[in-house]
Structure formats: structure tokens, C-alpha cells
Amino acid sequence: MIEFLAKNFNFITYGLEFLAALTGIICLKNYINSSTKYFIFFLIYIFIIEVLGASLVYYPDFYPVYLIRRIGFQMTNWYNIFWFFGSIVFVLYYFYSLLQLKQNKFIIKIVGILFSVIMLGHFIIYFDVFMSSHPKLYQFLGLLATFISIALYFIEFLKSDSMLNVFKTFGFYASIGLFLWWLIITPVIFFDFYNTEADWHFVNLKRLIFLFANAFMYSTFTFALMYCKPENRGGTVN
Numbered sequence: 001m002i003e004f005l006a007k008n009f010n011f012i013t014y015g016l017e018f019l020a021a022l023t024g025i026i027c028l029k030n031y032i033n034s035s036t037k038y039f040i041f042f043l044i045y046i047f048i049i050e051v052l053g054a055s056l057v058y059y060p061d062f063y064p065v066y067l068i069r070r071i072g073f074q075m076t077n078w079y080n081i082f083w084f085f086g087s088i089v090f091v092l093y094y095f096y097s098l099l100q101l102k103q104n105k106f107i108i109k110i111v112g113i114l115f116s117v118i119m120l121g122h123f124i125i126y127f128d129v130f131m132s133s134h135p136k137l138y139q140f141l142g143l144l145a146t147f148i149s150i151a152l153y154f155i156e157f158l159k160s161d162s163m164l165n166v167f168k169t170f171g172f173y174a175s176i177g178l179f180l181w182w183l184i185i186t187p188v189i190f191f192d193f194y195n196t197e198a199d200w201h202f203v204n205l206k207r208l209i210f211l212f213a214n215a216f217m218y219s220t221f222t223f224a225l226m227y228c229k230p231e232n233r234g235g236t237v238n
Contacts, residue, residue: 006204009211014050016218020225021047027225034230035097036170042090043221049082084138085119088145091178095149098171100160104152115145139189143182150175173224177217184213 005012024040031037055062089112096108118141126135153175157163166172188209191202 002204002208005211006207009207010054012211013214013218014047014054016214016222017043017047017050020218020221023222023225031170031225031230034170035094036225036228036230038090038094038097039170039174039221040225042087042094045090046087049086084142085116088115088142091146092149094174095153098153099156101156104156107152108149111145111148115141136189139186143186146178146182150179168228170224170228170230173220173228177220177224181213181217184216185210 021040021043024043028037028040031040092108092112092115096105096112099105099108119138122135122137153171157166157169157172162169188206
């Protein structure tokens with residue numbers, strides 16, 4: 001069983017992402033006037049990126065994929081752009097739309113600007129690194145930006161009347177899912193130099209950890225979309 005999970009963790013993750021995105025599409029009409037719709041767009045975005053990535057890896061001879069690879073879109077380079085950069089921008093915007101206090105919104109803006117400047121600056125200065133690997137800098141910046149957003153959300157949430165309905169608020173589940181995902185995978189990332197064919201024990205352990213983290217996160221999102229309802233906070237809907 002463990003061997004099966006380790007070997008097929010990519011496809012299992014794709015299935016979980018598809019389920020979360022599909023649930024979001026089905027439930028979109030319930031959240032169309034709330035901030036949750038941005039998170040649904042994020043889930044759809046992630047699934048599209050994963051499908052394109054899987055196509056580049058598993059179907060390189062498919063003519064459209066072949067053309068994409070010919071112009072330079074290999075697995076690593078566009079993932080750095082669309083996954084590390086694009087997904088964090090989505091998350092920042094989602095939390096920005098949830099926050100009510102101007103100072104908290106301002107902090108999210110500053111975080112977003114700094115994140116973008118550092119990412120783009122690294123892209124310009126270290127173009128070869130950007131196109132050939134997944135630098136830990138991107139993962140650390142993503143972790144920091146996400147944690148700041150979640151912290152601001154919970155600080156504001158605890159001061160609001162929504163605390164009475166905490167377990168029916170989608171933002172709560174989204175924050176928990178994202179927070180625990182980063183908390184689980186971050187220690188693994190810093191041992192990534194063991195992720196080679198010379199150490200298959202670590203490779204399989206990493207796959208299982210990522211699979212567990214992904215399963216928890218996307219299952220949390222899927223459950224929350226079906227269970228929660230848009231809620232008014234300070235005259236707004238989230």
C-alpha cells in the first residue's frame with residue numbers, strides 16, 4: 001500500500017485537486033457575492049497548472065505539448081512562474097479581500113509588493129537558476145507571505161462577531177488548510193538535497209509526506225466548500 005501511494009502520489013494529488021476545483025465550480029453560485037469565489041478561482045487555477053505540468057511530463061510527444069516544449073516551456077521554469085509566484089499572489093489577494101481593517105489591507109499590499117519585487121529581481125539577476133531549479137528562496141517567501149496573511153486574518157477574525165460561527169466560515173478552513181500544509185512540507189524542503197536516486201528511502205518518504213499534506217489540505221477545502229455558507233462581517237460578505 002505504501003509503495004503504491006509513493007509511486008502514484010502525483011496522480012492521487014491530481015485527483016484531489018480536481019475534486020476540490022470541481023466542488024468549487026459546483027458551489028460557485030453560492031459564493032458568487034463573497035470573497036470565497038476568489039479562492040475557488042485559485043483552486044481552478046492550480047488544477048489547470050497541474051494539468052499542463054502533467055502534460056509536459058507524461059505526454060511530451062503530443063503535438064501541442066511538443067510545440068510548447070520547443071519554445072522553452074519545460075517543467076521547472078514555468079512552474080517557478082505560475083506555481084510559486086502565481087499561487088501566492090492568488091492567496092494574498094484572497095486574504096486581502098477578507099480583511100476589513102485598512103491597516104491590515106495595507107500590510108498585505110506591502111507583503112505582495114515586496115514578494116513580487118524580490119521574485120522578479122531574482123528572476124532578472126539569477127535567470128539561469130530561476131529556469132533550472134526550485135530555489136528555496138521562493139518557498140521561504142511563499143511560506144512567509146502566507147503566514148503573515150493568515151495571522152492578520154485570525155487577529156481580525158478574533159475581534160469580530162464571526163467568532164461565534166467560526167466552524168461555518170470558509171476562511172477559517174482555508175487558513176487552517178494552508179497553514180498546516182506549509183507547516184508540514186517546509187521541514188522536508190530543507191532536506192531536498194537527499195531527494196536523489198541514491199536515496200530512494202527519502203524520495204518515497206518525501207512523496208508520502210507531500211501526499212498526506214495535499215490530501216489534508218484539498219480535503220479540507222472540499223469539505224469547507226460544501227459545508228460553509230457566505231457570512232456577513234462588518235456589512236460585507238466573505
